[in-house]
Amino acid sequence: MASPFVVGVDELVGKRLEPESRYAIHDLDGDGVVSDEELRREERMMRMENADQMADQQRKMCWVSLIAVIISVFVVMTPLVNVEKLPLLTPFLTTFCVSNMGIIGAFMATSVWKRNGNSDGK
Numbered sequence: 001m002a003s004p005f006v007v008g009v010d011e012l013v014g015k016r017l018e019p020e021s022r023y024a025i026h027d028l029d030g031d032g033v034v035s036d037e038e039l040r041r042e043e044r045m046m047r048m049e050n051a052d053q054m055a056d057q058q059r060k061m062c063w064v065s066l067i068a069v070i071i072s073v074f075v076v077m078t079p080l081v082n083v084e085k086l087p088l089l090t091p092f093l094t095t096f097c098v099s100n101m102g103i104i105g106a107f108m109a110t111s112v113w114k115r116n117g118n119s120d121g122k
């Protein structure tokens, strides 16, 4: 039987998370309190994970661009492409290659920029 002095203590002591709350995972040290520092740490981890996923995505995009350019150049050189259609394909292929090389160049430039920015502590 609960003591009459304990009834209502939880309401007076402070706020708690509801059972099965999605914020309960942020209690990293398991003391039952989700502190501001724990929330900040979780936010930082989420930002780092998102940045990592974005970097992976950009890296994949860069590889796809590079492979697409290589394959398209090789396909044009094979007998698959009719020589009579080559003048029609040349402007398209030129634009395609230049734009894909732009993607690759932008990726490399931003990679160097980020690395240099991080090494200076900026």
Ligand SMILES: [Ca+2]
Binding pocket: 026, 027, 028, 029, 030, 031, 032, 033, 034, 035, 038
């Ligand atoms: Ca805690």
